Amino acid sequence: MDKENRIKPKHHVAPKTGFLNDPNGLVQFKGTYHAFYQWLEEVTPQGAKCWRHCVSKDLVHWEDKGIALKPDMWYDKNGCYSGNGIVFNEKIYLFYTGNVRKENGDRETYQCLATSEDGITFQKHGPVIYLPEGYTAHFRDPKVWKDEEEDIWWMIVGAQTSEKKGNVALFWSEDLYNWNYKGNLLPETMNWGYMCECPDMIRLGEEYILIVSRQEKKIENGIEKDSCHAVWMSGEFSKEKGTFTPYKEGIRVDEGFDFYAPQSFVDENKRTLYMSWMGGGEYDYQMSQLSVNDGWLHSFTYPREFIYKNNWLYQKPIKELQSLRNDKIEKHIENEEISLEVRDYYKEIEFILDDENEFNCTILGALKLHYNSNDKILNIKRLNWLTGEFDEKYLNVNESLKMLRVFIDNSSVEIFINEGEKVISSRVYFQDNDIRINSNGKLKLNLWNYKGENINE
Secondary structure, three states: OOOHHHOOOOOOOOOOOEEEEEEEEEEEEOOEEEEEEEEEOOOOOOOOOEEEEEEEOOOOOEEEEEEEEOOOOOOOOOOEEEEEEEEEOOEEEEEEEEEEEOOOOOEEEEEEEEEEOOOOOOEEEEEEEEOOOOEEEEEEEEEEEEEOOOOEEEEEEEEEEOOOOEEEEEEEEOOOOOEEEEEEOOOOOOOOOOEEEEEEEEEEOOEEEEEEEEEEEEEEOOEEEEEEEEEEEEEEEEOOOOEEEEOOOOEEOOOOOOOEEEEEEEOOOOOEEEEEEEOOOOHHHHHOOHHHHHOEEOEEOOOEEEEEEOOEEEEEEOHHHHHHEEEEEEEEEEEEEEEEEOOOOEEEEEEEEOOOOEEEEEEOOOEEEEEEOOOOEEEEEEEOOOOOOEEEEEEEOOOOOOEEEEEEEOOEEEEEEOOOOEEEEEEOOOOOOEEEEEEEEEEEEEEEEEOOOOOOO
């Protein structure tokens, strides 16, 4: 297997060339799924970003449609930054942030609108929101949704207040073009870091869930570093006051090494789905990725479905992924060690455990999993491509580990614990072709090899 074929995901949204980050404008329009992403032609995190466009009938096979929005107007000349999409009156409405840099280096920010009747060509309508008082120019990433009960539209925008504190600004509209400022959505008594990016309000049944990608400063080994994580929280959304009061502190959407800026949408089957940027981190970390030498960087996660039950936000991989299953290997393991040799790096692995078990698994030389039912802690190790050492995470499993589902698509790995109680998304560069499993107790293994067609060729 050559190097390119074992690094680039086959079944994820990824750029053919260049740099990808935040998912934007996720919608289903007349039966077709549309996904846009922040894109730069060069493999670098900084620049005047476009919205690149791809479409799919099944959320599995994606077709690149090129650039949908270019930074070519006075209000977005230094970048068409992130935002979302909605479908209304047989049109797609894209809301995005226009980024402008003045000659002295100061930033200007505009919340802008573009529409399409065919899902391919987009007409820009310019700014619909200018920067309100009380915020810095770090004001971006609009998310719009319809309030069916009040028959109005809401918009939230990620923000930094004049006091350099993170928050989310709330607006409302009757026509999607004229917007009224409501105020700060989040209680200022809570810590929201120095910026809340990519806010997302989700309604599941009677529950409101808010997701923010929170930026804050943390001290590690005496050095101040940026810490950026997407967190979710359930809470009370007061439409009258224009406030969201969380029931508890934010919980990470994903526990992996490479995950940021998730965005949700509701499809025509009324599922609340989302995808996220499978990337992030400091500049040096991003540019150290092995794919940079091949002229591309980052991908999305697989699409996932949000489900809220028992006061917890669960995630599950979409059922459409089962269409990729090819042949299946099934093993029953009890108090033994086995080794499986595989021929490629795109597959789905399912571990089903008895209540009392300790198991170790080394996947393709670069991913190690260890679980002991006595302490109910899952240890994940990912081989670091620069240091040659393993990065580690320890996750508490709420009750006991009953099932692990591991989705591998070349360098993309997504692990679902139990029914999606927790998820771990990471970039992993594999080293060999063996999967080794040692189980002290009973364990059932299901392994599906995935079909090898490549959506990114």
